[in-house]
Amino acid sequence: MPRLWIAAFALLLAGCATAPEPAPVSSETTTAGGERLSDQDLQAKWWTWAASSPENRNPVVDDTGQWCAENQPQDVWFFAGTFGGTVDRRCRVPAGRPLAGPAITLASTDANCTTFMAAAKGSVTLDGQLMELRRIAPVAITYQAAPDNVVGQREGRVPAQGCGLWAWIPPLNPGEHELLVKGESGTFSSSARYLLLVSSSD
Numbered sequence: 001m002p003r004l005w006i007a008a009f010a011l012l013l014a015g016c017a018t019a020p021e022p023a024p025v026s027s028e029t030t031t032a033g034g035e036r037l038s039d040q041d042l043q044a045k046w047w048t049w050a051a052s053s054p055e056n057r058n059p060v061v062d063d064t065g066q067w068c069a070e071n072q073p074q075d076v077w078f079f080a081g082t083f084g085g086t087v088d089r090r091c092r093v094p095a096g097r098p099l100a101g102p103a104i105t106l107a108s109t110d111a112n113c114t115t116f117m118a119a120a121k122g123s124v125t126l127d128g129q130l131m132e133l134r135r136i137a138p139v140a141i142t143y144q145a146a147p148d149n150v151v152g153q154r155e156g157r158v159p160a161q162g163c164g165l166w167a168w169i170p171p172l173n174p175g176e177h178e179l180l181v182k183g184e185s186g187t188f189s190s191s192a193r194y195l196l197l198v199s200s201s202d
Helices: 003-009 039-050 110-119
Strands: 085-093 099-108 121-126 134-145 156-169 175-185 188-198
Touching (some): 039 134, 039 156, 099 110, 099 121, 110 156, 110 175, 121 156
Parallel strands (some): 085 188
Antiparallel strands (some): 121 175, 175 188
16 A cells, blocks of 8 residues: 555554453543643644654654654653554653553545544553543644655645544553554554553653
8 A cells, every 4th residue: 555645544553452341541631731632632733743753763654662752742642553564662651641642543634534434443452451542533633744754744734634543541650561552444454562661750
């Protein structure tokens, strides 16, 4: 599948849940600084992060975890899947930072989002426990794309309709944690396994 189609039609992040019912997690989207993020704000902030780096140092393309910290905001730690296939990443996460990311997501048109979400399936699992996913219907967002960004959009402000299955995870306890992000829509699927090391302080 061509990279441009993937970039235009989705930053597809993760997969099909076949385990028991997800364990509920906090539905509050509140950053470490106390800022409340709407579904619109969350997606715009994440897409700005995903489109902030070129391919050679982009955390969505990264297959080892060496670029996990690239352009991370100070009040939330974003995770991502892949442009297709499976990766294993080792990353350090600052203490006190909530985690957020999609099992699967798209920034496109309203019609494309509707079609995409009809086939979207995904799961986010933390230390063996399924996280609750928020199903976000198409909502207008505007994100910032850097020069030579891997998403394939022009530099500058990019308007789109954002949709997807999203997880918001409260700050983790210090130590090691395993995060599995899987998703699919139509013929596309991806899987990312994170080994997270949470430091006791920044």
